[in-house]
Amino acid sequence: MSATIRRAALLGASLLALAACATAPSPAADGVPDVRPEPQAAPAPVRESTPFTLGTDQPRTPEQLALRFDKADLSIRVIPDNRAIDAVAVLDFTATDPVAAVVVELDTLLDVSSVQVDGVEATGWSNPEGRMTIPLPRPLTAGESVQVRIAYAGQPRVAPNAPWDGGFVWATTVDGQPWIATAVQPEGCDLFWPCIDHPLAEPGRVDLHITVPSDLAAPSNGRFLGTVDHGDGWTTWNWSAANPNTYAIALNIGPYEEKSADYRSRFGNVVPLSYWHLRTDDPARVQALFDQFAPMMDFYEATVGPFPFGDEKMGVVETPHLGMEHQTINAYGNEYKLDGKGYDWLLHHELAHEWFGNQMTNRNADDMWLHEGLGSYMQPLYLRWLHGDRYMEAELLEQRNQLLNRFPVVSGEDRAEDEVYQQDRGPGLDLYNKGSLIAHSLRLLIGDEAFFRSVTRLVYGRPDPRPGNFTTRNATTGEFLAILEAESGRELDWFFQGYLYNAALPDLRQTREDGRLRLEWVAADGRPFPMPVEVEIDGRRSTVDMTGGRGEIPAPAGAHVLIDPENKALRRLDFIEAWKGRIPDGD
Structure with missing residues (x-):
């Protein structure tokens, strides 16, 4: 998740269902909390999804375990006046074992008008509680493929408090134009598209065709494939993303302008940089933020390894909520605020998740500290990179003073996201702060060389990542321990037991x-x-x-x-x- 959480805690806000957020900001210099209010005049009444849909990371069914999710092709018309969507999803699967049905998740707030299997209207499908079962005309054997087409429409869930309690944000800009975003990490992709809402069920590719009023833009994930103006006041924006994290698929609609440049990577490739900002923004502030993109990229490439999605883009979009690590189109809502540290904390933390969360995704929420803790540790390391040891130590002290120590960072059992992000049931903010401090103590124990080699292997699955020689992967705490022991030549189970699997500090x-x-x-x-x-x-x-x-x-x-x-x-x-x-x- 993102840096959003910790600062909300510093301000006394309750930790809700969270999303991809992390070390949060401190109060602004004028004493106003660094948390953006909802831009809409009055929040719309929440139309609630089922408890099943509002959960994420649910155990997969036998049918889901027997299918490889090859591709999702999503055509979504976003209708600002009605706060509604009208969509068609075409989903391609390949059987890895014999299977007689396709099972996906889709919010019951959305009405399904048609379900087809390989071009033929399906019968007998059902969607109780938001888990849709579609019987196949005949069972598939291993290696056979199937295509499912689902047409659906309606008013998707309105986010009560994005990004912590997610859904659609229907806002307006200062000049009264529609400003729309999705943020669904706590609840999952099924809030607006049919998917398998589990980190081990990422599709191999997602193509997006987002149709919006022609005076608006729709930046999204992956590579830009152009627009089609239909001549009737609507324009379709086309994007394609490889191996996307499911909750990271994001819609962003507004009166945007794009600022772009090329980043020349230390690994020899050229990565497009793209920032979609509101047309009414102060150009000087836009430029100042954009000027931070390349230095942050250089830090991460020097510290961890090559930017994972260099053949697509490093993208950021301004949003009416605080932020989220949407793969290649990170949400940014920090309003260009300064905090005396010389960089934008939100931009930096969400960028961390391109490595810790999108390139390397944990196998289960019980290992979420691999996202949030290692991602949060990048902030004090970046402060040292920019300003020296004093600034790094100050950030570490801020994290130290926020520790809760009520629940272990890792329980050793499979857990749902709510169980780890809700601090009355799980580690909550300790995923960020304690995870970061554990990483710091670990680095000082085994030395920089072994520590950073281990982080690189964890993220890429190999010690020598180069553009084109790796793909996205899943990881566990146990795997990280094994890598660390191999790289350091030291037995470290006692360290993990003492810090991660116990609530109280040694x-x-x-x-x-x-x-x-x-x-x-x-x-x-x-x-x-x-x-x-x-x-x-x-x-x-x-x-x-x-x-x-x-x-x-x-x-x-x-x-x-x-x-x-x-x-x-x-x-x-x-x-x-x-x-x-x-x-x-x-x-």
Whole structure:
């Protein structure tokens, strides 16, 4: 998700169903919270979808497991005056095992007028609760293909609070023109197109044909294939995206202008840069934001690897909601606000998800920290890239002060997105902040070379990514652990257990007597936690090798002792606990 969440928490907002959001912004300089209000005068009443549709990452049916989703061809007319859509989806599948039906998800708020299988009207199909089952005329054997055509229309769900509680946003610009966007990560792709709403069921390609009033533009995912003006006040915008993350398919309609340039990658290819902004925007602000695109791309390519979708574009579109990592067309709604850090936090965080979320997608929401934590760690790293260590440490401290430590970052069991993003049931904001701090401690433990090699392998599935030699992939926490151990030559299960699979932070306890300082790590699960600890005694630093979680060092009486002077080890700290009110002051 995106940087949206953490700042909303800093402002006291509740964490809702979230979307692709991450380390959030701080209040603006004038004291106004850095959260965009809904631009519409009065929110429309919410037409509610079924509980099934409002969930995402649901277990797939046997029929879905037996099909490979080859392609979706989506023709969608967006009708601003009626807040409605009229659409046709043509879906191509190949059987990987014998199968007698096609099963997809589509919101029951949308009325289906026709279902065809290989050009013949289908009978016996049903769509209870938003899971549509379409019996095939005859079962398919492995290797056979089928094409399903679904015509549907209606008023899709209105987002109560995009991007955290998603759907369509029907807004207007300052000069009264329609401004429309979708943001559906918490609920999934089935809010407006028939899909298999699961991260392991991405289609191989999605072609989009978005028809809108001719005075509006419709930037979307992937490569631009041109427009067709129908001469009747409507124009179709055509796009094609390879291997898209399903919730990242996005509609964006408004009075846009495009600013574009080419980015010459450090890997030798040229990547189109594209920013679709409102025509009424201040040109100087537009240019200032656009000028950040290339430096951010260079940072990510130097830190992680080549931009994953270089043959399509690095695209950004201005939206009436805060933001979301829509693959190759990231949503941006930060209104060009500055926060004294020298870069736009929202633009940077959503761009992180092109690597951590779109190129590498977790296999299950229980591994969401691979998106949000590693994506959030890119912000302090970028601050160091721009301004040096002081700015990086300041960002890490901001993240440290927001830790909740109520639920483990990773449970070890398959979970739905709501279970990890809702902080009364799961890690919530800790996916971002704690995930980032865990990554920082891990990097300092094993060293830059092993850490960044491991991140590259996790993202691309290989150590030597180059444009054209990789494709999108899925990953798990366990896979990341195995990669880290192989790259570092160290056993790291204790590190993952102590930080990711326990809610409470490891506690470093100390006693000082007889001229010695004795240290002991106490992990929440009681397992040994052999994290080395730096100690500074009267200005001289030494590293205590905490074999078995214990260690000691000479410390003469009266000497000044400073534990972990560079804050390398994420740990429980009494003064932070007291500040947060979890233990009484002075206890």
